Amino acid sequence: DTAVSQTPKYLVTQMGNDKSIKCEQNLGHDTMYWYKQDSKKFLKIMFSYNNKELIINETVPNRFSPKSPDKAHLNLHINSLELGDSAVYFCASSPGRGREEKLFFGSGTQLSVL
Amino acid sequence: DAKTTQPPSMDCAEGRAANLPCNHSTISGNEYVYWYRQIHSQGPQYIIHGLKNNETNEMASLIITEDRKSSTLILPHATLRDTAVYYCIAMGPNQGGKLIFGQGTELSVKP
Numbered sequence A: 001d002t003a004v005s006q007t008p009k010y011l012v013t014q015m016g017n018d019k020s021i022k023c024e025q026n027l028g029h030d031t032m033y034w035y036k037q038d039s040k041k042f043l044k045i046m047f048s049y050n051n052k053e054l055i056i057n058e059t060v061p062n063r064f065s066p067k068s069p070d071k072a073h074l075n076l077h078i079n080s081l082e083l084g085d086s087a088v089y090f091c092a093s094s095p096g097r098g099r100e101e102k103l104f105f106g107s108g109t110q111l112s113v114l
Numbered sequence B: 001d002a003k004t005t006q007p008p009s010m011d012c013a014e015g016r017a018a019n020l021p022c023n024h025s026t027i028s029g030n031e032y033v034y035w036y037r038q039i040h041s042q043g044p045q046y047i048i049h050g051l052k053n054n055e056t057n058e059m060a061s062l063i064i065t066e067d068r069k070s071s072t073l074i075l076p077h078a079t080l081r082d083t084a085v086y087y088c089i090a091m092g093p094n095q096g097g098k099l100i101f102g103q104g105t106e107l108s109v110k111p
Helices: none
Strands: A004-007 A010-013 A021-026 A031-037 A045-048 A053-057 A064-070 A073-076 A089-094 A107-113 B007-015 B017-022 B031-038 B047-051 B060-065 B071-074 B084-090 B103-110
Touching: A004 A089, A010 A021, A021 A031, A021 A107, A031 A073, A031 B031, A045 A064, A045 A073, A073 A089, B007 B017, B017 B031, B017 B084, B017 B103, B031 B060, B047 B060, B047 B071, B071 B084
Parallel strands: A010 A107, B007 B103
Antiparallel strands: A004 A021, A021 A073, A031 A045, A031 A089, A045 A053, A064 A073, A089 A107, B017 B071, B031 B047, B031 B084, B060 B071, B084 B103
């Protein structure tokens, strides 16, 4: 069983469209994250949720809206896609209960906006 | 958040130990040193972390200097599958899992 799974793996779409990426973890973790890796391979946090509550929002445009229906899921919805949104998006989870947080990452969703 | 500095690339012969250095001279007393790696086209993978003492697990060993200003990740017997970008990250307990990735070290393990 994959610990952190995200779908789809590849997403190709036109500018202006709205799309969603889904993420699920079966590790029983309390905290989930979205990270973005740009074309220069820099990885940067976008959001984190702890037990469905938003904890970190790293000045991401309002077009990006995370939704956590329960603590095992954190989906990312993107409105009005722009060329600059093309990147690889990684979901991750961690126990969220202690001083030392080990993050477990999914395999990524490669988003290409044409 | 302490900044970390790593060499951009390193080579290692298969079967030999790979020693990856990291400088974190501004690390604060409660920040842990974490190591992650990213194999091509995969998500980052946790390797090991430590605060003051040296640590070892099934993947690697972590040696932290006494003054905590630098550390070394050791892969004791590198294999071709260890070819990846390795990231050294300093993170405190109040940072909520906010990993700040630098450029990392691209390790190439060669036959």
